[in-house]
Amino acid sequence: HCNGDGHWGLGWIVRKEDGSCLGATTRTVSARTAMEAEALGLVVVLQSINQQEGRTIIIEMDSKVVMQAIQRHEYPRVYWGHVARNGGDMLAKLSNV
Template sequence: MLNNSSSTSMQLISTITYSIWLARNKKVFQNKYTPADEVVARALNSLTEYQKHLVEYRLHSKQATSSDHNNICWSPPPLNCLKLNVDAHLNDDGRWGFGLILRRTDRRYVGAATRMCAGSHDVAMAEATGLKQALQFIETNHLSNTIVELDAKIIVQAVNCNKFPRSNWGRIASQCARFLSQSSNTISIGWVNRKGNTTAHRLARWALVEPNKNWFFDFPSCIQPYIRKDIGGVS
C-alpha cells in the first residue's frame, strides 16, 4: 500500500506518526495526556509550514530576478492604483482561512476581507485558492487598476508565464489566468516576500474568528499594529 501512496500522502502519514510518537513520549515520561484531535492538528500545522518553506526554498534556489530583490517588505502601489494582498492559513480544524487587505498609493487602508473554505494538505492549492478569492473580491467590488500580491512565488510565476502543472492547484491557477485575460479591468499579479505579506497573513489567521466578513469603514484589531507599520514604512 505504501508503495502506491503519493508523496503528499507519505508526508502526511510520516508527520502524523511523528506527532503520535511525541504524544506517546509525553505520556510515558511526563505523564501528560494529549488528545487525539490535538495530535492531528499539530501534525497538519507542521506539515503545512514544511510544505510552504519547501516551495519557497526550491524557488529561491533558482536565480532570482532583479525585481524580486525589491519585494522583501510591503510597498505601496503606483499612483492611481490599488494593491490587494492575500494569504492563506490552515486552521486547526482543517479549514483554510484567507486574509485580504486592500490599500492605496499613500499606504492608507481601503478595505479588508476574510474567507473560509474546506481545506486540504496541499499548500500550493491553498495559495492558488487564495488568489482566486482575491480575484473574486476584485470582481464583486468592481475594482480596477489593482495589483494582487501574494507570497507564493510558484503561483505567481505559473499565472504570469501561463504555464500550469497537471495538478489541483494548477487547475485553479489556470482559472485565475483565464479570468485575468478576459477581464476588462487592469489587474496584475505580483510576488512579495512573506515578511512583506504579514498583514494579510495575520488576517488569514483571524478568519477563524470572523470568517467570510468584509470591512470597508474599519478593520479588525488583530491587524492594527501591522497596518500602522506599513503606513510608516517600518520593515
C-alpha cells in the same frame, strides 16, 4: 494557515494607490495542500475584484510558485494547477488588474 480540518484561513488587504488601507477581509477555503489554498485564495480575491470596477487593482501574493505558473502559463497537472489556470484566465479578462 491550515486549521487542522482541511480548512485554510485566507486574508487580504485592499489599499488605495497611496498605500492607505480601504479594508481587509478574511475567508476560509477547503484545500488539501498549501498550494491549493494559495491558488483558491487568488480566485476568491479575483471574484471580489469584479465588484471594484473603475479602480486600478494591484495583487501581491506570497506564493511565488502560483504567480510564476500564471505568468508563464505553465500549470502543473495537479488540482492547484487547474485552479491557478482558472485564476490566470480570470486575470486575463480583467482590464484593471
